[in-house]
Amino acid sequence: MSDQNQEQNFKDEEELKGLRNEIDRLDTEILNLISQRAQCAMRVAEVKLAADPENAVFYRPEREAQVLNRIMERNPGPLGNEDMARLFREIMSACLALEKPLEVAYLGPEGTFTQQAAKKHFGQWVKSKPMPAIDEVFREVEAGAVQYGVVPIENSTEGVVNHTLDTFISSNIHICGEVELRIHQHLMTGPNTRRDKITRIYSHQQSLAQCRKWLDAHMPQAERIAVNSNAEAARRVQGEWNSAAIAGELASELYGLEIVETKIEDNPDNSTRFLIIGREEVGASGGDKTSLVVSMRNEPGALYNLLKPFKDFGVDMTRLESRPSPSGNWTYVFFIDFVGHIDEKNVQDALAAIKETAVEVKVLGSYPKGVL
Amino acid sequence: MSDQNQEQNFKDEEELKGLRNEIDRLDTEILNLISQRAQCAMRVAEVKLAADPENAVFYRPEREAQVLNRIMERNPGPLGNEDMARLFREIMSACLALEKPLEVAYLGPEGTFTQQAAKKHFGQWVKSKPMPAIDEVFREVEAGAVQYGVVPIENSTEGVVNHTLDTFISSNIHICGEVELRIHQHLMTGPNTRRDKITRIYSHQQSLAQCRKWLDAHMPQAERIAVNSNAEAARRVQGEWNSAAIAGELASELYGLEIVETKIEDNPDNSTRFLIIGREEVGASGGDKTSLVVSMRNEPGALYNLLKPFKDFGVDMTRLESRPSPSGNWTYVFFIDFVGHIDEKNVQDALAAIKETAVEVKVLGSYPKGVL
Numbered sequence: 001m002s003d004q005n006q007e008q009n010f011k012d013e014e015e016l017k018g019l020r021n022e023i024d025r026l027d028t029e030i031l032n033l034i035s036q037r038a039q040c041a042m043r044v045a046e047v048k049l050a051a052d053p054e055n056a057v058f059y060r061p062e063r064e065a066q067v068l069n070r071i072m073e074r075n076p077g078p079l080g081n082e083d084m085a086r087l088f089r090e091i092m093s094a095c096l097a098l099e100k101p102l103e104v105a106y107l108g109p110e111g112t113f114t115q116q117a118a119k120k121h122f123g124q125w126v127k128s129k130p131m132p133a134i135d136e137v138f139r140e141v142e143a144g145a146v147q148y149g150v151v152p153i154e155n156s157t158e159g160v161v162n163h164t165l166d167t168f169i170s171s172n173i174h175i176c177g178e179v180e181l182r183i184h185q186h187l188m189t190g191p192n193t194r195r196d197k198i199t200r201i202y203s204h205q206q207s208l209a210q211c212r213k214w215l216d217a218h219m220p221q222a223e224r225i226a227v228n229s230n231a232e233a234a235r236r237v238q239g240e241w242n243s244a245a246i247a248g249e250l251a252s253e254l255y256g257l258e259i260v261e262t263k264i265e266d267n268p269d270n271s272t273r274f275l276i277i278g279r280e281e282v283g284a285s286g287g288d289k290t291s292l293v294v295s296m297r298n299e300p301g302a303l304y305n306l307l308k309p310f311k312d313f314g315v316d317m318t319r320l321e322s323r324p325s326p327s328g329n330w331t332y333v334f335f336i337d338f339v340g341h342i343d344e345k346n347v348q349d350a351l352a353a354i355k356e357t358a359v360e361v362k363v364l365g366s367y368p369k370g371v372l
Numbered sequence: 373m374s375d376q377n378q379e380q381n382f383k384d385e386e387e388l389k390g391l392r393n394e395i396d397r398l399d400t401e402i403l404n405l406i407s408q409r410a411q412c413a414m415r416v417a418e419v420k421l422a423a424d425p426e427n428a429v430f431y432r433p434e435r436e437a438q439v440l441n442r443i444m445e446r447n448p449g450p451l452g453n454e455d456m457a458r459l460f461r462e463i464m465s466a467c468l469a470l471e472k473p474l475e476v477a478y479l480g481p482e483g484t485f486t487q488q489a490a491k492k493h494f495g496q497w498v499k500s501k502p503m504p505a506i507d508e509v510f511r512e513v514e515a516g517a518v519q520y521g522v523v524p525i526e527n528s529t530e531g532v533v534n535h536t537l538d539t540f541i542s543s544n545i546h547i548c549g550e551v552e553l554r555i556h557q558h559l560m561t562g563p564n565t566r567r568d569k570i571t572r573i574y575s576h577q578q579s580l581a582q583c584r585k586w587l588d589a590h591m592p593q594a595e596r597i598a599v600n601s602n603a604e605a606a607r608r609v610q611g612e613w614n615s616a617a618i619a620g621e622l623a624s625e626l627y628g629l630e631i632v633e634t635k636i637e638d639n640p641d642n643s644t645r646f647l648i649i650g651r652e653e654v655g656a657s658g659g660d661k662t663s664l665v666v667s668m669r670n671e672p673g674a675l676y677n678l679l680k681p682f683k684d685f686g687v688d689m690t691r692l693e694s695r696p697s698p699s700g701n702w703t704y705v706f707f708i709d710f711v712g713h714i715d716e717k718n719v720q721d722a723l724a725a726i727k728e729t730a731v732e733v734k735v736l737g738s739y740p741k742g743v744l
Contacts, residue, residue, distance in 0.1 A: 008423070009423070012419050012422075012423050015415075015419055016416060016419055016420075019412050019415055019416050019419075020416075020435070022412050023409055023412050023413070023416075023439075024439070024442065026405050026408055026409045026412065027409070027439060027442070027443060027460065028446060029401075029405050030402060030405045030406060030409070030460075030463070031443055031446060031447060031448075031456065031460075032448065033398050033401050033402045033405065034402060034451065034456070034459065035447070035448050035449065035450070035451060035456075036398055037395055037398045037399070037402070038449075038450050038451045039450060040391050040394050040395045040398065041395070042450055043387075043391055044388060044391050044392075044395075047384050047387055047388055047391075048388075050384075051380070051381070051384050063392070067395075067396070067399060070396065070399070071399060071403055074400060074403060075403060075407070076403075076404065076407050077407065077410075078407070078410050078411060078414055078470055079406065079407060079410045079466055079467070079470060083466045083469070083497075084403065084406070084407075084466075086462075086466070086496070087406065087459075087462060087463060087466055088399065088402075088403075090458075090459060090462050091402070091459060094451055094455045094456075094458070094459055095451070097455070098450055098451060115625060124458070124496075125455075128625075130624060130625040130628055130629075131628075132562075132563045132628040132629075132630070133563075190504075191504045191505075191508075252502060253487060253500075253502040254626070256502055256503070256504040257502075257504075258504075
């Protein structure tokens with residue numbers, strides 16, 4: 001090694017040592033600040049408990065959304081906003097668990113994605129409890145056995161969505177928040193299958209549809225077989241030669257399959273939306289959405305009458321779904337999402353106008369827009 | 373509401389407002405410090421890359437263990453040491469991912485526990501890749517396709533352990549760390565089964581054995597049926613009436629079963645140990661363990677000769693497993709774990725003494741003791 005190299009090595013070593021000392025110093029400060037934060041959180045809980053021992057609420061969705069939005073606004077980098085918000089989510093989750101770990105029910109069977117959504121929203125410290133059906137998630141929340149529930153609302157399997165919507169109609173539960181998960185589809189095979197030997201591809205019909213263009217371009221010869229769920233597809237492929245499944249990462253992990261091509265969905269923004277449900281209404285966070293169910297008689301001009309107030313009062317609608325009413329008799333039910341909180345003046349004005357023509361208006365909840 | 377109550381309410385509101393402002397102030401400081409920490413971590417990576425563009429190593433297990441141990445020593449509370457260490461694990465995980473996300477292979481199929489161990493050890497930012505078999509995890513690491521691998525070493529299913537041990541004998545891979553997961557067994561049923569109607573209980577033989585006393589006391593009438601894995605047991609119970617499975621929480625989540633009795637294992641410290649494997653040797657962290665494989669001829673006094681040097685040089689053995697050598701011919705292979713790093717004098721003296729009587733001594737690795 002040359003003298004010059006040695007000198008450079010020495011300099012590098014010195015700099016690395018300095019950087020490590022600096023990191024240690026920063027860590028000590030971070031440690032103390034997180035501890036102070038936890039102290040404050042405990043004191044908040046004490047004050048709330050003393051004021052109302054029976055009904056003290058420790059987790060406030062609007063406050064949490066504000067904290068995360070503030071963090072993302074002020075984040076100087078180099079960590080990305082989403083990474084930084086994830087870290088703060090965990091810090092808040094740990095502080096909250098000090099007082100009383102949050103318990104959350106979620107749709108279990110096909111839904112390891114729903115559990116993923118619960119963890120994404122509440123952090124790793126949450127206690128999550130799987131339920132076999134959507135209405136049981138609702139019942140668990142209504143009965144007070146858990147504080148919150150997590151259910152899918154816009155999913156690639158259409159049936160799930162309707163079931164969640166129907167359950168809202170007959171329930172007194174509020175929507176307290178929303179989570180989005182970006183969901184990617186991968187092509188995966190067992191260990192004995194070579195990519196160029198794939199003759200059959202299994203997946204849920206919806207997933208096959210979502211990857212149609214890619215399949216047409218890259219696997220035109222392979223037979224496409226629709227099965228009940230992507231997990232089912234992955235399980236089948238485990239034992240078959242020359243077969244592949246289209247499914248999410250979790251399924252490849254669960255069934256030990258190898259991902260041979262990632263992100264083959266035609267629309268790269270493929271995502272699933274979940275709702276957080278709870279017993280309490282949520283205050284305004286400053287960046288909120290509201291969900292409504294409106295029943296309208298099936299008569300000329302009904303939809304126009306429904307939509308006009310939104311335009312008149314400058315309320316920005318983000319989603320509209322119509323369904324025949326479960327009670328029959330020629331009424332229609334509309335599920336509507338719009339930007340704004342029920343406390344805001346223009347929202348109240350729009351709702352008052354809708355109530356003039358609607359058979360029934362039910363506010364499912366105002367809640368902070370999904371942060372992550 | 374009385375005047376006194378109103379006054380108290382007002383005081384509470386004021387205090388809560390003050391606490392929230394204090395939390396916001398602390399969050400801003402934490403945000404800036406984490407960002408500075410990320411800057412330092414990026415600079416460390418730059419220096420390392422400039423010095424050795426080909427072989428720069430960003431993740432140092434001994435350094436990470438030191439950081440976490442230091443945090444736990446200095447933790448003033450109220451957050452527990454383990455909670456605080458988990459938060460710092462995530463902070464380090466996010467900082468490391470800035471430069472280059474760590475890629476880790478792990479044993480896939482039955483092992484969602486192994487993935488859990490990988491996340492526990494490397495944090496949520498790690499990219500984990502499931503492999504269908506233990507030797508494929510080794511191969512993936514040897515080939516450099518991933519930086520580290522995670523394999524179970526002491527598991528309730530005995531076969532797995534032996535397979536991991538055997539793979540070490542024929543490999544040049546080093547042990548870089550260890551993780552322990554506390555694993556609880558729960559009794560779970562499908563939605564249609566009442567607890568007092570359970571007539572059959574499925575589980576892996578080892579799990580049935582681990583819960584024998586509880587079963588004798590609480591379910592003496594139920595038939596116990598051993599199946600291939602706890603996951604298999606959970607899957608069967610899904611479709612059967614009057615049946616229950618004994619399995620971990622993950623299985624209940626995966627198959628949408630309801631846990632009717634938690635933690636029924638007779639020994640509440642039931643845990644599984646995993647090893648982190650990699651290509652590089654790990655420096656001393658100050659709290660290390662070393663794993664060895666020693667082959668001894670099967671002759672009188674062999675075991676005594678093997679154990680004496682540990683006693684003579686004050687080396688604390690924590691585990692000893694003996695197995696017939698895969699090469700046959702009347703030799704035995706011993707797997708030994710002890711406290712200390714290969715760099716320490718007494719460890720070197722003990723090894724030198726063992727080498728005098730052993731057929732072969734292979735150091736599998738010195739690595740930091742599991743922190744969490």
